[in-house]
Amino acid sequence: MPTNGLHQVLKIQFGLVNDTDRYLTAESFGFKVNASAPSLKRKQMWVLEPDPGEGTAVLFRSSHLGRYLSAEEDGRVACEAERPGRDCRFLVLPQPDGRWVLQSEPHGRFFGGTEDQLSCFATAITPAELWTVHLAIHPQAHLLSVSRRRYAHLCPQEDEIAADSNTPWGVDALITLIFQNRQYCLKSCDSRYLRSDGRLVWEPEAHARYTLEFKAGKLAFKDCDGRYLAPVGPAGTLRAGRNTRPGKDELFDLEESHPQVVLVAANHRYVSVRQGVNVSANQDEELDHETFLMQIDQETKKCTFYSSTGGYWTLVTHGGIQATATQVSENTMFEMEWRGRRVALKASNGRYVCMKKNGQLAAISDFVGEDEEFTLKLINRPILVLRGLDGFVCHRRGSNQLDTNRSVYDVFHLSFSDGAYQIRGRGGGFWHTGSHGSVCSDGERAEDFLFEFRERGRLAIRAGSGKYLRGGASGLLRADADAPAGVALWEY
Numbered sequence: 001m002p003t004n005g006l007h008q009v010l011k012i013q014f015g016l017v018n019d020t021d022r023y024l025t026a027e028s029f030g031f032k033v034n035a036s037a038p039s040l041k042r043k044q045m046w047v048l049e050p051d052p053g054e055g056t057a058v059l060f061r062s063s064h065l066g067r068y069l070s071a072e073e074d075g076r077v078a079c080e081a082e083r084p085g086r087d088c089r090f091l092v093l094p095q096p097d098g099r100w101v102l103q104s105e106p107h108g109r110f111f112g113g114t115e116d117q118l119s120c121f122a123t124a125i126t127p128a129e130l131w132t133v134h135l136a137i138h139p140q141a142h143l144l145s146v147s148r149r150r151y152a153h154l155c156p157q158e159d160e161i162a163a164d165s166n167t168p169w170g171v172d173a174l175i176t177l178i179f180q181n182r183q184y185c186l187k188s189c190d191s192r193y194l195r196s197d198g199r200l201v202w203e204p205e206a207h208a209r210y211t212l213e214f215k216a217g218k219l220a221f222k223d224c225d226g227r228y229l230a231p232v233g234p235a236g237t238l239r240a241g242r243n244t245r246p247g248k249d250e251l252f253d254l255e256e257s258h259p260q261v262v263l264v265a266a267n268h269r270y271v272s273v274r275q276g277v278n279v280s281a282n283q284d285e286e287l288d289h290e291t292f293l294m295q296i297d298q299e300t301k302k303c304t305f306y307s308s309t310g311g312y313w314t315l316v317t318h319g320g321i322q323a324t325a326t327q328v329s330e331n332t333m334f335e336m337e338w339r340g341r342r343v344a345l346k347a348s349n350g351r352y353v354c355m356k357k358n359g360q361l362a363a364i365s366d367f368v369g370e371d372e373e374f375t376l377k378l379i380n381r382p383i384l385v386l387r388g389l390d391g392f393v394c395h396r397r398g399s400n401q402l403d404t405n406r407s408v409y410d411v412f413h414l415s416f417s418d419g420a421y422q423i424r425g426r427g428g429g430f431w432h433t434g435s436h437g438s439v440c441s442d443g444e445r446a447e448d449f450l451f452e453f454r455e456r457g458r459l460a461i462r463a464g465s466g467k468y469l470r471g472g473a474s475g476l477l478r479a480d481a482d483a484p485a486g487v488a489l490w491e492y
Contacts, residue, residue: 010254013047013063013136015040019127020114026062031080034116040407045136048214057089057105071104071111075121098183098211099130132182133212138491139177140385142168145231146218146251152238154188161194161238163231169288169308171380174257179408183209189382196223198239213246218253220246259294259453262286264375265355273307279321282359291379296456302333315347319364338452341419342373375419384412387491388471395426400442404471420448433463437480452484459492460484
């Protein structure tokens with residue numbers, strides 16, 4: 001299977017939260033560090049890098065500044081070093097409750113403090129030297145076992161999550177990381193949590209919460225008994241093994257989860273590659289052959305469709321569309337035109353893709369009519385986490401409104417009907433638009449929202465009023481944007 005960006009390991013960025021729930025921050029002015037921020041934004045994001053030399057030391061690089069955290073012999077800390085020196089080397093000491101202690105490797109002192117009184121001079125570990133790891137990446141991804149090179153997915157018949165799939169295909173391969181009580185849970189696509197004994201449960205109980213550990217850029221998940229998740233047995237069932245130290249079997253990569261979609265043509269049949277290389281609208285059910293991985297090029301905003309048979313849609317002679325290309329090229333790129341509940345696709349020859357009388361797709365139309373319109377349905381986000389420019393979407397405490405600037409996130413449930421989506425929040429209430437463009441989450445009846453996939457990893461959400469949902473200075477979700485750009489685009 002060609003990569004072409006299909007399988008991209010996510011760069012792990014995170015925040016460090018101290019005992020007073022404030023984030024470690026790297027300031028541009030004077031390259032100072034403090035722990036004053038109440039939420040995780042750009043200045044609070046860090047990347048862990050292995051020390052170039054041999055040993056267990058690591059480096060903390062500010063994502064915002066591109067400089068390294070350092071601690072001098074007298075305890076003074078800064079984030080000024082453009083290249084890592086001796087004072088930039090730290091040891092990470094995981095604690096039983098999942099938090100980290102950072103110890104200067106050359107000087108042996110511990111890093112901690114509050115507000116702008118941070119230092120690396122403590123000789124003993126107190127609550128002020130304890131840091132919680134909060135991932136800054138979007139929490140919905142694919143989980144790849146490093147040792148088996150197989151993807152984790154829900155196995156409904158066996159009622160387990162197993163790492164035995166060659167490709168992360170279909171909704172079952174979606175894993176959502178839930179940050180709770182300073183630890184992480186692994187949530188399956190049907191909203192159940194993975195326990196360390198391999199069982200799936202409906203509540204995030206103690207045995208379904210894990211401490212994150214990093215090793216050589218990979219992730220390990222340690223349970224409350226100090227054991228690590230690993231694929232076990234021929235089926236690769238995910239559960240805690242015997243090891244109390246992470247080896248290769250206990251390491252995982254997180255990979256970007258691209259949207260997977262099905263398309264329905266004007267004949268009410270699914271677009272498919274079931275009967276060969278020709279892309280045709282001729283199936284009555286949606287299975288793997290009717291599912292396509294959609295990627296949007298960041299520069300042109302055009303998209304590709306990749307099939308389960310291992311080929312991209314491509315324009316061929318006389319305007320035909322076949323799923324045979326192994327590399328992305330101009331002929332595999334399609335321009336999307338959003339037309340309310342439907343979408344039209346324009347191929348590289350400047351013509352629209354239509355459904356011919358025999359069901360086959362071809363780019364032969366100069367205008368858009370019924371045969372050129374398709375219903376596009378996102379299938380691998382039955383549960384949805386949204387992040388905007390200022391933070392995640394989350395219920396506002398004591399209110400029916402939604403915040404757009406939070407470090408924590410809520411998981412929303414998605415349903416689909418005739419080209420539109422219905423979004424359900426905590427307690428089962430539906431999203432709906434209220435007075436003056438406010439978006440509320442306590443509706444008794446579902447309101448339709450339209451999803452427009454505008455950029456790689458980002459979509460616009462259009463309300464019934466025709467306005468787009470946006471964040472903004474108020475921190476509240478509102479449906480009053482005229483254009484699908486900037487604060488009206490959401491990472492999903």
